[in-house]
Structure formats: C-alpha cells, structure tokens
Amino acid sequence: MKSAENSGLNEAGTNYDDTKYKKANNTVDIAVFRILKKDLQVLLVKRKHPPFRGSWVLPGGFLNISKEETLEECALRELVEETHATGIPVRQLGTYSDPKRDPRSRVITTVYYAFLSEDKMSKQTIKADDDAAEYKWETVSEKSTIKLGFDHNKIMKDLLEKLKTEIHSNPIAFEFLNKLFTWGELQNVYEAILGRELTTPNFRRKIDNQYIIKEIEKSVPIAKGRFPRLLKFKGIKYTFSE
Numbered sequence: 001m002k003s004a005e006n007s008g009l010n011e012a013g014t015n016y017d018d019t020k021y022k023k024a025n026n027t028v029d030i031a032v033f034r035i036l037k038k039d040l041q042v043l044l045v046k047r048k049h050p051p052f053r054g055s056w057v058l059p060g061g062f063l064n065i066s067k068e069e070t071l072e073e074c075a076l077r078e079l080v081e082e083t084h085a086t087g088i089p090v091r092q093l094g095t096y097s098d099p100k101r102d103p104r105s106r107v108i109t110t111v112y113y114a115f116l117s118e119d120k121m122s123k124q125t126i127k128a129d130d131d132a133a134e135y136k137w138e139t140v141s142e143k144s145t146i147k148l149g150f151d152h153n154k155i156m157k158d159l160l161e162k163l164k165t166e167i168h169s170n171p172i173a174f175e176f177l178n179k180l181f182t183w184g185e186l187q188n189v190y191e192a193i194l195g196r197e198l199t200t201p202n203f204r205r206k207i208d209n210q211y212i213i214k215e216i217e218k219s220v221p222i223a224k225g226r227f228p229r230l231l232k233f234k235g236i237k238y239t240f241s242e
Contacts (some may be wrong), residue, residue, distance in 0.1 A: 024097075024106040028075040029060035029152065031093075031113040031159055032085060033140070034121055035176045040140045040163075040192040042156065044148070045082055045132035051103045052149030056138070058156075059083050060109065061131065075112040081130040087123075090114045093159060101151045111155055113162075115175040141195055163193050171211060174233040180216060182228040210237055 032043040044056045061078040063071065072090060079085050090112040097108045116124070128135040138146060140160060148156065166172050173189040174181075187203055207213065212234040 022106070024108045025102075026063040026071070027060055027102075027107055027109040028063065028071055028078060029058040029109050029111045029150075029155065030075050030079050030090060031058050031111065031156070032079070032083075032088060032116060033113065033163075033176075034116040034137065035189050035192050036137070038188050038192050041137040042140050042159075043083060043085070043126070044136055044138050045128055046134040046136075047149060048131050048133040054133075055149035056136070056146060057149040057152050058111075059132065071110045072112070075110075082128070082132040083135055084127050084129060085124050088114045088116065088120070093155075093162060096151055096155065098151060109150075111159070113159055115172065117176055117178050119178045164195075167193050171233065171236060177233075180230045180232055182230060184228065186231070211235070212237060 034041050034043075043059065045059050047053050047055050047057055059079055059082040061074070061081070063069065063074045064077075069077065072092075075090050076088075079088065079090075091114070093111040093113055095108060095110050099106060101107065101109070126135060138144075140156065142160065144156075147153065163172070167190060173186060173193075176189045177185055183200075183204060186207065187198060187200065190203065191198055214232045214234050216230040216232055
C-alpha cells in the first residue's frame, strides 16, 4: 500500500491544493445594546483609519488566524480592544458576505450582539481605543437617519427586526434589567425595543401568562405615596408566540 507521502496526498488525506483558491478575510462585528430610560441604544465607535475613516460603525475587527481563535473569541477580544467592555456574553446574529461590503478586499463578517443591564453597565469602563477614535451610545429606531460605515446600516436593521421578534418568544427583556426590577422598568424594555407604547393591564397579563415572576417583600419609593413592588424573574411558563 502506498503511503500518503508517496501517493501525493497531504496530511488531510486528499490532493487538495491550499493555494488553488483565493481566500476571503474574516471579521466580526459586535452590537452591544442597553436601555436608557425608554430608549434602546447601541454602542458605536468612530473609525480612526480608512476605509470609512471618521464614520460611526459597530466595534469589530479581523479574525486572528495565528492565535487560532474562534469567531466568538475574536468578538470578545475586539470588544475589549476597541471599547474596553469586558465580561459580556455574546450571541450570534449571522454572516454578511456581500462582495462589495468592504473596499479593501473580500471580507466576510460574522455579527454578534449582547445586552447590558444597569448593574452590568456600572461595572464597565467604556472608552475608545485601538482602531476607534471615539465612542458613543446611539438610540436605535426604525426612524434613525445615522449613516454607518460598511454595511452596518443593514446589520442594524436586521438586528432590530431580530430583537422585535425575539422579545415575544424569549426572555431577553430580563437581560436588560437588574436582578430586582419593577413592572414599569420591564414595560420600558418592551416599549423601547418594539418602538410603541403598550397598554399596562394587557402587558402584565401577557407577561404573567408567559413567565414566572416573583414579587419581593421589600419595595422602593419612586414618588410620594408610591411604593412599587420589586420583582424577580424566575423562569419560563411556556413558549409564547403572537
């Protein structure tokens, strides 16, 4: 029997020529969201270098092949390098591969997103670094007119649609909240993502049907004579779909 070396096979056991095909570069982009009052906001950075120098974009960068990092590891690294945000769990939205999305070369990006509660936000020291000249929190809505670099306007549109769909079937709203929260704070999250006001009795009935919410004995005063009950998310009753 011929050995792989003598038969011309490489270590993968095939005749595949690694230099035969042109390769695309791989990047990641990360959208970090928070709720401020009744606004859904995303963390943006201003690019320090071409292309799109001076434009606002989502934090991100190139996959480091030499480090043998995964896409998720790359997302977390780039988030630290560009914004100093740490310890934020991310989830994947999808991949964007328009051949003209990056003027430098063929670049395929994988998009991740994450949520920050007020408690988690207080533990962050956000500042621009590496390829980022500045950072800001931008309010997200369907009426937004901000022009982002690359294809990040399309990515943001897809993300907003994803959040609007996901909030009806998954408990993502609670990731924007501290462990203890009020009914008003929870409703603010839904209204910020959906972009419309909700009728309070109907909203509470829907949440009660979908999730296990426990009332905590202590309460907090928010105005004279008003002491809203503090709540705690305990789990899902069943999957809800509209």
